[in-house]
Amino acid sequence: MPRVELKDITVRYGRLEALKEVNLVVEDGSYTVIAGPTGAGKTTLLKVIAGLVKPSHGSVIVDGKDYTMLPPEDRNVGYLPQGYALFPHLTVWENVTFGAYCRGWSPEETEEVARRVLNMVGLIGRAESYPGELSGGMAQRTALARAIASGASLILFDEPLSALDLMLRLILRYEIRRMVKSLGLTVIHVTHDHEEAMSIADKIYLLRSGEIVESGTPEELYMRPRDPFTAYFIGESNLYRGVLKDGRVQVGGLELDTAFDDYDGEVLVALRTRRLFPGVKLDNTFEASVAEVRFLGRYSRIILESHDLKFTVEAPTVKIGWIRKGETVDVGVKREDVLVYPYKYALKYPEILEAVGNA
Amino acid sequence: MGLSFRSGFKSVFYGLVVFFFLLFVLIPPIYLVFYLLRDIDMLSLVLGNSSIMGEFYSSVKLSYEIAFAVSAIDFLSALPMAWILLKRDFRFKGLWDTVLDLPMAMPTSALGFSVAMFWSGIADLRSAFWIVVALHVAMSYPYMLRTLYAAISSVESQYVLAARTLGAKPFTVARTIVLPMIKPGIVAGIILCFSKSLSETGGTFAALSIIGSASRTGPVLIKDWRAAGSDLYTFAGGLLSLFLIVSSLILLLGFRFLAMRWRIPIRKIYRFEDRVSSGYSVVLRDVASFLFAFITVLVPSLFIAGFPAWLGVSGIERDLLTAIASSVVVAGLTTVINLASGLPLSILISRSRFRLVSMVIDGLVNIPLIVPTTALGFSIALFWSEGLAFRLPDLALISLAHISFTQPLLVRNVVASLEQLDPSVEETARTLGATPLMVFRRITFPLIKPGIIAGVILSFTRSLGETGATLAVVPRALTAPVYIVDLVKAGNYQAAGTSCIVLLAVSALLLYMLKRGVYAQSGT
Numbered sequence: 002m003p004r005v006e007l008k009d010i011t012v013r014y015g016r017l018e019a020l021k022e023v024n025l026v027v028e029d030g031s032y033t034v035i036a037g038p039t040g041a042g043k044t045t046l047l048k049v050i051a052g053l054v055k056p057s058h059g060s061v062i063v064d065g066k067d068y069t070m071l072p073p074e075d076r077n078v079g080y081l082p083q084g085y086a087l088f089p090h091l092t093v094w095e096n097v098t099f100g101a102y103c104r105g106w107s108p109e110e111t112e113e114v115a116r117r118v119l120n121m122v123g124l125i126g127r128a129e130s131y132p133g134e135l136s137g138g139m140a141q142r143t144a145l146a147r148a149i150a151s152g153a154s155l156i157l158f159d160e161p162l163s164a165l166d167l168m169l170r171l172i173l174r175y176e177i178r179r180m181v182k183s184l185g186l187t188v189i190h191v192t193h194d195h196e197e198a199m200s201i202a203d204k205i206y207l208l209r210s211g212e213i214v215e216s217g218t219p220e221e222l223y224m225r226p227r228d229p230f231t232a233y234f235i236g237e238s239n240l241y242r243g244v245l246k247d248g249r250v251q252v253g254g255l256e257l258d259t260a261f262d263d264y265d266g267e268v269l270v271a272l273r274t275r276r277l278f279p280g281v282k283l284d285n286t287f288e289a290s291v292a293e294v295r296f297l298g299r300y301s302r303i304i305l306e307s308h309d310l311k312f313t314v315e316a317p318t319v320k321i322g323w324i325r326k327g328e329t330v331d332v333g334v335k336r337e338d339v340l341v342y343p344y345k346y347a348l349k350y351p352e353i354l355e356a357v358g359n360a
Numbered sequence: 361m362g363l364s365f366r367s368g369f370k371s372v373f374y375g376l377v378v379f380f381f382l383l384f385v386l387i388p389p390i391y392l393v394f395y396l397l398r399d400i401d402m403l404s405l406v407l408g409n410s411s412i413m414g415e416f417y418s419s420v421k422l423s424y425e426i427a428f429a430v431s432a433i434d435f436l437s438a439l440p441m442a443w444i445l446l447k448r449d450f451r452f453k454g455l456w457d458t459v460l461d462l463p464m465a466m467p468t469s470a471l472g473f474s475v476a477m478f479w480s481g482i483a484d485l486r487s488a489f490w491i492v493v494a495l496h497v498a499m500s501y502p503y504m505l506r507t508l509y510a511a512i513s514s515v516e517s518q519y520v521l522a523a524r525t526l527g528a529k530p531f532t533v534a535r536t537i538v539l540p541m542i543k544p545g546i547v548a549g550i551i552l553c554f555s556k557s558l559s560e561t562g563g564t565f566a567a568l569s570i571i572g573s574a575s576r577t578g579p580v581l582i583k584d585w586r587a588a589g590s591d592l593y594t595f596a597g598g599l600l601s602l603f604l605i606v607s608s609l610i611l612l613l614g615f616r617f618l619a620m621r622w623r624i625p626i627r628k629i630y631r632f633e634d635r636v637s638s639g640y641s642v643v644l645r646d647v648a649s650f651l652f653a654f655i656t657v658l659v660p661s662l663f664i665a666g667f668p669a670w671l672g673v674s675g676i677e678r679d680l681l682t683a684i685a686s687s688v689v690v691a692g693l694t695t696v697i698n699l700a701s702g703l704p705l706s707i708l709i710s711r712s713r714f715r716l717v718s719m720v721i722d723g724l725v726n727i728p729l730i731v732p733t734t735a736l737g738f739s740i741a742l743f744w745s746e747g748l749a750f751r752l753p754d755l756a757l758i759s760l761a762h763i764s765f766t767q768p769l770l771v772r773n774v775v776a777s778l779e780q781l782d783p784s785v786e787e788t789a790r791t792l793g794a795t796p797l798m799v800f801r802r803i804t805f806p807l808i809k810p811g812i813i814a815g816v817i818l819s820f821t822r823s824l825g826e827t828g829a830t831l832a833v834v835p836r837a838l839t840a841p842v843y844i845v846d847l848v849k850a851g852n853y854q855a856a857g858t859s860c861i862v863l864l865a866v867s868a869l870l871l872y873m874l875k876r877g878v879y880a881q882s883g884t
Contacts, residue, residue: 086522100526
């Protein structure tokens, strides 16, 4: 069973650095998600682990063995690229047995393994179908079956859900996780969708421009992001520029109590849209007028104005359904939910500077 | 449908287009059957003539043997080179890539002269079979290379990557994943090279007369019998033409049918696959591919360039200039008529509401591509002079023959561009108030222009270089490739070499002007 460790992985394409000294550890049997915006180097990272891209520097360690120079066919890593790459000229059965065939397993063993895996993913009835005849979900399960049947216990998913429609995507998230967990597989899953990352991961590594920004459990990254980029990318936040002094932050005409008192000066303030509570009195409470109300079904989204600031708030409709446009409401926010970062740390993220103040 | 005229006018218009297509391309070979059956006495006379039938049999045998050898050699040598061009980076790759295409731009009579001079002069090759094989390989190798290159590059890299992670060695990936996926490309390449070899006349004749061989391939024999002029030989030529047309059609269509149904078996992994996937075997493969292309394609094709310099430049004869002028007139006429009839035909194929109609016409248009052009030209000459008793000027008759086998080149390119075009673009233009003709002029035409230009250039150069069909139509025609062949036959290599180079220069210049002209005229 594999434990994967990347040490100082750097990948250069000419002058472009796709990955910069990336270090990460994936524990055996865990479900790890590499999240990040487009162009962050997520796919390159997977290809390094699969052996399809040779790192310019650094090493890939699997179960204590150095895999860095091993060709992909000798790694026993299940790689599922975007679109799954099912071989279109081979049937489901032939796709699933391809790995066994390449590794020269006996016919009996091949047959037994393929049968067991196809049964497990519920596709034994479609063994004679060609990939073109499968639905999106079936294609995905076939690709997973193919990887498992080749003996891989480390599975690399590259945006496995992006090709599917929304409903299926939501269902498959949980199905994939349940399936790989029941098999005890180690999974590294790449996605740009932060909600997908949160709902499926044991641990998330956040990647931006080839560098790991932060890692942690979904809850850690959501509740206590240590880097402003995490506050920006994982979960939706209202971002402002403010001044912190003695643990209190001044934002526009508003003053909020924070849990940080080891820094004084200009700060980036992030308030999660789902950690602002209308109609509740908390550590910080301020009055705001309701500028807009959008009904989203189970959730509602309202835009509030207070002290020349705009706040976007998302909350369950049962909690805030009574709020109407033009009313004035109290808004409560806990001290530890007022996230502040020295403003100089935010300067290296142009996308954050652009979002500051645009609620 | 973006391109629909008022329906009555439309039906008449497309009816005419199809009629002319049938008249130009399909009816002549069918007429050949009637011509042969009309005169049963003559048929038995020819069949009973042992010297004619002996030549008939040996020429057909030689032609097919050569075509088999050529397609096999082309496939085996171009496959690794296509792979290298796609997967490897090396210095001067762009230059090498371009240079390999040169034989495609040369008229085959010039190519035949050059290749035969090289092999007979340098390597003292005297075998009729091998010298023609060498010529045909040099001529068709670039076509195989381009076809395989396009096929391999269309295989998405993710399949290769997925197979590697599943444990396949590079060679195993190539054998079990890439090869089956490019099968349609392989089949197309083999058919293309096979029919090119089967069809080639001018260069083959030049090569055979340089080594002084009495052997004749099918098309060369048709040309000779046509030149002999007597009724008996004309009849025998008709018989040979029909036989070559029918047999090549059956063979190649049958091959395609069987090959597309046959699944490349994937049974077991062989021990050697590991070893040939890396190290010396790969180096050996690369070196062998480069050497092969260099020695059998590049050097023999370009050999001619140094030729007149050795012998001293001869004066350019007036005849040569006349010949080039006739060639240009024929090629120009052919291309203009091709455009006029090929464009509507392409639209009909890609936009007809009746799938069956477009499929049938598409199939028919492509037939001349796999049939020996000399045989086709012979049937056209017979149809117009004997069948319709219609005396056309020589150059017009030659153009007619050239249209029959260059039309598919234009139509295929235009159809391909039309099919890439998103119909919603044309539909949107209609909703914005454009009439169908306006849509064609302002939307469709500019978008398919690259396809049209490619088609025009292909059909122009193909017509400019054709020897066999020209001679089958007018035995004493004076076009540039025929002029070169005549010089070679007369043993005047010095003049032939000079003429080849002049022809090459003129055709390169014309192509350049044509390209510029088409771009400038259509504007943007």
